[in-house]
Amino acid sequence: MASVRSILLVAAFAGFAATAAIARADEANDYPTSARSEYVFGCMKANGETRQSIEQCSCSIDIIASLLPYDRYVTAETVLSMSQVRGNLGTQFRSSEQAKGALDDLRRAQAEAEVRCF
Numbered sequence: 001m002a003s004v005r006s007i008l009l010v011a012a013f014a015g016f017a018a019t020a021a022i023a024r025a026d027e028a029n030d031y032p033t034s035a036r037s038e039y040v041f042g043c044m045k046a047n048g049e050t051r052q053s054i055e056q057c058s059c060s061i062d063i064i065a066s067l068l069p070y071d072r073y074v075t076a077e078t079v080l081s082m083s084q085v086r087g088n089l090g091t092q093f094r095s096s097e098q099a100k101g102a103l104d105d106l107r108r109a110q111a112e113a114e115v116r117c118f
Contacts, residue, residue: 030070036061059117067109076106
């Protein structure tokens with residue numbers, strides 16, 4: 001039963017990742033305001049809650065949004081969250097090639113944002 005569920009989860013994730021890969025990143029406004037706000041709040045928490053950090057963190061999510069389609073961003077954020085789950089499910093998210101690809105895309109976009117904004 002667990003292996004069937006695992007296969008279904010991996011298949012669903014692969015389908016989601018494939019769909020997200022097709023999305024285009026040229027729409028700078030495809031990130032909902034709530035997603036941008038969550039990013040900025042988390043970024044500010046990590047970088048000091050100053051006026052300068054508001055500017056830098058806002059810049060950072062704008063750069064990420066210009067480089068990474070929102071669907072791919074959601075996939076990477078989901079992978080980050082699910083990879084912290086213990087057991088078989090978390091292992092699947094830590095070891096899947098699709099998961100690694102989504103994380104790599106996010107990390108490249110974050111690195112570019114770091115260079116441009118901080």
